[in-house]
Amino acid sequence: MKLLEERILKDAAVRAGNVLKVDSFLNHQMDVKLFREMAEEWKRRFSGKKINKILTIEASGIGIAAIAAEVFDVPVVFAKKAKSINLDNDNYCTKIQSYTHVNMYDVIVSKKFLTKTDHVLIIDDFLANGCALMGLLELADKAGAVVEGIGIAIEKGFQKGGQEIRAKGIQLESLAIVEVMDDVTGEIVFR
Ligand code: 5GP
Numbered sequence: 001m002k003l004l005e006e007r008i009l010k011d012a013a014v015r016a017g018n019v020l021k022v023d024s025f026l027n028h029q030m031d032v033k034l035f036r037e038m039a040e041e042w043k044r045r046f047s048g049k050k051i052n053k054i055l056t057i058e059a060s061g062i063g064i065a066a067i068a069a070e071v072f073d074v075p076v077v078f079a080k081k082a083k084s085i086n087l088d089n090d091n092y093c094t095k096i097q098s099y100t101h102v103n104m105y106d107v108i109v110s111k112k113f114l115t116k117t118d119h120v121l122i123i124d125d126f127l128a129n130g131c132a133l134m135g136l137l138e139l140a141d142k143a144g145a146v147v148e149g150i151g152i153a154i155e156k157g158f159q160k161g162g163q164e165i166r167a168k169g170i171q172l173e174s175l176a177i178v179e180v181m182d183d184v185t186g187e188i189v190f191r
Contacts, residue, residue, distance in 0.1 A: 050119050079109045099132075
């Protein structure tokens with residue numbers, strides 16, 4: 001998506017550890033007008049799919065997913081990071097490894113808000129190694145919900161997540177796919 005790629009080139013910074021910093025428009029300060037354009041693009045790309053719910057994960061997926069939910073005219077539910085002590089029978093639960101691999105965390109979604117009647121579009125800000133998405137897929141699977149597709153703002157194509165998700169046969173629509181990023185020169189190249 002040209003608009004998002006141009007914004008990344010204009011405002012993103014490449015940091016050590018393969019981290020793209022986009023906090024001026026995507027995941028700290030949020031450009032909601034851009035989110036709407038992104039949501040309209042997903043709406044076009046998933047036009048053949050019957051979607052009745054959007055699923056994301058806190059925190060940085062929520063803003064994007066909320067705007068997408070308005071465009072798709074469906075409810076949005078976010079998986080919550082939870083303390084193990086609070087896990088109970090009312091929730092589906094899984095463990096996700098953080099992108100930095102420093103820690104694992106528990107995420108939950110209430111059995112009330114994800115069920116076998118749901119046809120879900122998963123939305124998130126980044127796809128890197130795919131740990132967050134695998135966790136969301138597991139929650140949907142536990143609920144018996146059908147995952148109709150996955151919409152990602154920025155996929156880092158040189159990390160393994162995208163390939164693994166596509167190998168599962170799931171429609172994955174990343175609006176910008178970064179193929180190369182260099183934290184010394186600041187160069188960013190899209191697929
Ligand atoms: P994965 O689970 O696919 O390895 O990583 C996805 C999650 O890690 C995203 O939800 C995002 O919060 C975070 N993440 C991964 N790579 C980046 C990055 O380059 N920049 C930022 N800001 N977050 C990232």
